[in-house]
Amino acid sequence: MGIFKREALAKAQEKKKQTKRHTILIVDDEEHNLMTLSDLLQDEYEILEAKDGLEALALIKAQENPERIQMIISDQRMPEMTGVELFRASLDIIPRTKRILLTGYTDVDAIIASINKGQIYKFVLKPFGAHDMMMTIRRALEAYELEVENEKLVQKLTQLNAELEDKVTQRTAELQEANTELKQLNASKDRFFSIVAH
Numbered sequence: 001m002g003i004f005k006r007e008a009l010a011k012a013q014e015k016k017k018q019t020k021r022h023t024i025l026i027v028d029d030e031e032h033n034l035m036t037l038s039d040l041l042q043d044e045y046e047i048l049e050a051k052d053g054l055e056a057l058a059l060i061k062a063q064e065n066p067e068r069i070q071m072i073i074s075d076q077r078m079p080e081m082t083g084v085e086l087f088r089a090s091l092d093i094i095p096r097t098k099r100i101l102l103t104g105y106t107d108v109d110a111i112i113a114s115i116n117k118g119q120i121y122k123f124v125l126k127p128f129g130a131h132d133m134m135m136t137i138r139r140a141l142e143a144y145e146l147e148v149e150n151e152k153l154v155q156k157l158t159q160l161n162a163e164l165e166d167k168v169t170q171r172t173a174e175l176q177e178a179n180t181e182l183k184q185l186n187a188s189k190d191r192f193f194s195i196v197a198h
Contacts, residue, residue, distance in 0.1 A: 020046045022141050027056040027074035027086060028102070033126075037073060040130055041137070053081025057089055066094050070144050071137065076103035087120060096147060098140040102126055 023046040028034045031051075038047050048069065050056035056074070060066050072090065074083035081089075087099045099119060104126040121140045124133065 020044065022046070022070045022144075023048060023068050024071045024073060024137070025050065025056060025059065025069050027051075027053060027072065027078070027083070029075065029078040033075065033102075037133075040133065045137075052078050053083070053086035053089070056086055057081075060090055060093055067096070069094055069097055071098045071100065071140060073100045073102065073137075076101055091119060096144065098144050100124055100136065100140065102128070 022044075024041060025048040026034055026037045026041075027050045028037070029052050034049055034051070038049060041047055048059060050059050053074070056072070060069060063069065072087065074086055076083040083101045083103075087101070090097065090099075098121040101120050101123050102125075103123070121143065122136050124136065
């Protein structure tokens with residue numbers, strides 16, 4: 001009987017994994033911080049982890065579909081590559097991805113650089129509250145979803161506009177052809193009446 005319970009649990013966990021709509025990449029060189037964030041988020045989101053910026057970039061590039069990573073949460077101060085440098089480097093690969101920068105320092109230069117170069121969604125100071133972090137993540141993912149939906153709507157509108165322009169062009173051509181025929185008929189009528197009048 002214990003085997004069946006394990007199988008049921010495994011099926012339930014797989015189903016739960018399939019229903020997670022968003023993937024978040026967490027990057028931090030401190031194992032404790034990585035585990036804390038993963039534990040906080042793993043029930044609602046699919047989590048990817050990296051211990052530094054270079055590993056995170058390699059992980060992003062290794063994805064069959066990098067766009068599936070909707071959010072990166074990264075520490076700012078890490079060896080080899082800062083969070084801002086990671087964000088900047090990932091922009092070409094996953095431009096729509098929301099970025100949250102974590103730091104224990106009130107480094108104004110880092111804040112300005114991250115906003116200007118890394119296109120961050122939010123700058124979060126450590127330590128942070130779990131509730132506040134969850135709200136920030138939810139809002140960021142809502143913004144992501146809105147951007148994706150707006151992009152789809154713009155594409156649909158562009159397509160419908162092109163179809164409408166094609167129909168207008170076709171209808172204009174038909175009207176010009178009908179107008180030409182009417183002019184020819186009118187000219188024929190005028191010739192006929194001029195012949196009859198003589």
